[in-house]
Amino acid sequence: MNMTAVSISKIVKRYGKKKAVTTALHGISFEVQQGEIFGLIGPDGAGKTSLFRVLTTLLLAEEGTATVDGFDVVKDYKEIRKRVGYMPGRFSLYQDLTVKENLEFFATIFNTSIEENYDLIKDIYSQIEPFKDRRAGKLSGGMKQKLALSCALIHRPSVLFLDEPTTGVDAVSRKEFWDMLKRLKEQGITILVSTPYMDEAGMCDRVALIQAGRILSIDTPQGIVRQFGKKLLAVKAGQMLPLLQAVKEHVAVADAYPFGEYHHVVMKGDGRQELADYLTKKGFEFELKDAEPDIEDCFMGLMKEE
Amino acid sequence: MKQFLSFVKKEFHHIFRDVRTMFILLAMPVAQIIIFGFALTNEVKNSKIAVWDQSVDAATASLVSELEASRYFELEQAIHTPGEIETIFKKGEVKLVVIFPPHFNEDLQHFNKAQVQLIADASDPNVANTLTNYASAIILDYQNRITQNRKMPYTITTEMRMLYNPELKGAYNFVPGVMAMVLLLVCTMMTAITIVREKEMGTMEVMLVSPMKPFRIVLAKAVPYLLLSSVNIASILLLSKYVLDVPINGSLLLLIGESFLFTLVSLALGLLISSGAESQQTAMFISLVGMFLPTVMLSGFMFPVENMPLPLRTVSNIVPAKWYYIIVKSVMIKGTGLHTVWKETLVLAGMLVFFLGLAMRNFKIRLA
Numbered sequence: 001m002n003m004t005a006v007s008i009s010k011i012v013k014r015y016g017k018k019k020a021v022t023t024a025l026h027g028i029s030f031e032v033q034q035g036e037i038f039g040l041i042g043p044d045g046a047g048k049t050s051l052f053r054v055l056t057t058l059l060l061a062e063e064g065t066a067t068v069d070g071f072d073v074v075k076d077y078k079e080i081r082k083r084v085g086y087m088p089g090r091f092s093l094y095q096d097l098t099v100k101e102n103l104e105f106f107a108t109i110f111n112t113s114i115e116e117n118y119d120l121i122k123d124i125y126s127q128i129e130p131f132k133d134r135r136a137g138k139l140s141g142g143m144k145q146k147l148a149l150s151c152a153l154i155h156r157p158s159v160l161f162l163d164e165p166t167t168g169v170d171a172v173s174r175k176e177f178w179d180m181l182k183r184l185k186e187q188g189i190t191i192l193v194s195t196p197y198m199d200e201a202g203m204c205d206r207v208a209l210i211q212a213g214r215i216l217s218i219d220t221p222q223g224i225v226r227q228f229g230k231k232l233l234a235v236k237a238g239q240m241l242p243l244l245q246a247v248k249e250h251v252a253v254a255d256a257y258p259f260g261e262y263h264h265v266v267m268k269g270d271g272r273q274e275l276a277d278y279l280t281k282k283g284f285e286f287e288l289k290d291a292e293p294d295i296e297d298c299f300m301g302l303m304k305e306e
Numbered sequence: 307m308k309q310f311l312s313f314v315k316k317e318f319h320h321i322f323r324d325v326r327t328m329f330i331l332l333a334m335p336v337a338q339i340i341i342f343g344f345a346l347t348n349e350v351k352n353s354k355i356a357v358w359d360q361s362v363d364a365a366t367a368s369l370v371s372e373l374e375a376s377r378y379f380e381l382e383q384a385i386h387t388p389g390e391i392e393t394i395f396k397k398g399e400v401k402l403v404v405i406f407p408p409h410f411n412e413d414l415q416h417f418n419k420a421q422v423q424l425i426a427d428a429s430d431p432n433v434a435n436t437l438t439n440y441a442s443a444i445i446l447d448y449q450n451r452i453t454q455n456r457k458m459p460y461t462i463t464t465e466m467r468m469l470y471n472p473e474l475k476g477a478y479n480f481v482p483g484v485m486a487m488v489l490l491l492v493c494t495m496m497t498a499i500t501i502v503r504e505k506e507m508g509t510m511e512v513m514l515v516s517p518m519k520p521f522r523i524v525l526a527k528a529v530p531y532l533l534l535s536s537v538n539i540a541s542i543l544l545l546s547k548y549v550l551d552v553p554i555n556g557s558l559l560l561l562i563g564e565s566f567l568f569t570l571v572s573l574a575l576g577l578l579i580s581s582g583a584e585s586q587q588t589a590m591f592i593s594l595v596g597m598f599l600p601t602v603m604l605s606g607f608m609f610p611v612e613n614m615p616l617p618l619r620t621v622s623n624i625v626p627a628k629w630y631y632i633i634v635k636s637v638m639i640k641g642t643g644l645h646t647v648w649k650e651t652l653v654l655a656g657m658l659v660f661f662l663g664l665a666m667r668n669f670k671i672r673l674a
Contacts, residue, residue, distance in 0.1 A: 057514075058672050058673045059672060059673055059674060060674075081514070081517055084515065088511050090508045092508035092509050092511055093512075094319075094320070096320055096324065097319055104312075105316050106516075108309055109309045109513075109516050109517070110517060151512075
């Protein structure tokens with residue numbers, strides 16, 4: 001059975017007063033089912049942190065309603081604070097306390113003990129346990145993140161909010177981190193995670209693409225890719241910048257943008273041959289091939305439609 | 307409760323692991339009280355005096371009016387028994403008592419010699435010194451004037467007594483002042499900074515998303531500073547008594563109790579500042595400019611409040627340290643009891659309720 005863990009309806013969040021108002025969230029609505037890994041994907045400044053803070057009762061939205069675990073974020077903020085785990089984007093533990101002291105402290109303020117929920121954090125905590133007497137400020141980035149996750153989990157929260165947990169973490173640690181989240185999901189914990197990295201979308205059950213305070217699309221990662229519906233090419237040449245200029249000028253091209261070592265080219269129809277002829281005429285020595293769209297391509301496309 | 311204790315323990319970890327904090331908390335008070343040994347001169351205006359005139363004749367009348375005519379003195383009352391001297395000093399308004407013995411004018415006319423006694427409240431040695439000097443100068447002036455037309459000179463000898471602080475030790479003055487300063491610094495500034503640090507570091511964000519009652523978070527942060535303040539009170543009192551030879555004349559229990567009250571007021575101020583400040587610099591700035599300067603300038607510890615222009619004198623009333631300074635001087639140096647300082651105690655208690663209430667009202671249960 002599917003139960004709603006988080007429900008958001010028409011949330012509007014504004015900052016500033018009178019003259020200098022910036023709107024961070026323009027009426028966002030979506031639902032997260034229990035036991036889901038839900039990804040909120042978008043660039044910096046898209047409104048991910050604002051939304052997380054509204055849901056964790058840290059900020060009041062100007063308009064709209066939201067519930068977490070069935071509790072209203074405004075009225076029942078005390079209940080929500082008892083049952084959610086929250087890991088802010090910035091490392092927010094006590095740097096001058098040791099690993100063990102941090103964990104014990106968080107266990108106590110959530111009225112529990114390390115022993116009580118050790119099975120839940122064992123996987124993660126065992127990796128940093130050898131350093132349990134080291135001060136948190138002296139840990140490496142990946143270890144800090146594991147400690148922060150342990151602290152956010154120590155009271156067995158029903159919903160876990162992770163705000164950009166993989167930002168500034170190396171590729172290996174990122175991979176490990178997502179594996180850990182999958183195991184937590186198996187324990188029945190609903191996970192809301194935000195990330196600016198499009199390639200992490202595939203790790204989520206469902207994702208919401210967010211840009212400038214608006215949701216562009218909500219679907220499974222595969223569903224979003226399926227929505228793309230246009231022909232995508234990848235092109236590479238010795239001089240990448242003039243190549244991009246030239247490609248953009250061609251009539252059959254809807255959009256082109258750098259993508260790794262290639263440029264991705266979104267076609268209006270099927271104009272591959274015309275484009276190849278055109279580039280040859282321009283004197284480029286190029287490599288042109290079909291490409292599979294991924295989340296980033298979808299994101300770029302949706303952004304352009306907006 | 308377990309949560310609360312765990313929070314307090316965490317706070318002690320923060321303090322003990324930061325050398326700078328430890329230094330400010332424990333070494334600075336000691337340094338301050340030792341460094342503050344220099345005396346400050348201050349001019350005195352309109353000081354209230356009392357006269358015990360046992361002679362009541364032409365000479366004493368004109369001397370009293372001369373004293374009163376000067377801009378330094380203001381005749382507050384006449385007294386009639388020796389017991390009253392102690393009483394009015396302990397009330398604290400009168401700083402100098404002028405005593406004329408019986409037959410003052412007769413002695414002066416017949417023997418060309420008379421005596422006058424000046425008794426000063428020397429719990430503030432600078433003021434006492436200045437007052438007796440002014441008074442003797444006026445008396446000398448009078449003596450010279452009446453001598454002018456005569457062959458035989460008149461001599462009026464002034465005998466001076468410094469009550470409470472016969473040796474005019476500066477320490478008597480600055481110990482109460484330093485106590486006020488140290489407690490304010492430790493409790494207000496350090497508490498405000500440590501709370502704002504949690505906001506800056508982002509840990510407040512995580513703390514708020516926990517079952518802990520928000521206001522309890524900040525109260526827990528204040529507890530260690532309250533405990534460390536008692537260490538400071540003890541070390542200052544010990545240093546005063548055994549290094550600077552300042553006696554504790556009144557009840558030690560009362561003195562500690564009043565210090566505790568003042569500490570609580572300072573903590574409430576710290577909480578109030580932290581609820582408004584967003585960065586450690588702001589918190590420090592508000593504490594220094596808003597709390598520390600008024601304490602030094604307006605509490606009466608460096609500059610006598612009596613001499614200030616009316617607006618400043620009015621402002622000085624809202625400086626908690628002023629009331630604490632009066633209390634410590636009365637209890638520690640003059641040895642009076644609660645019956646003389648209950649008004650000041652009540653003012654401090656009122657301030658505690660007010661500031662704590664305001665801090666609780668201003669405390670944000672969310673980020674903005």
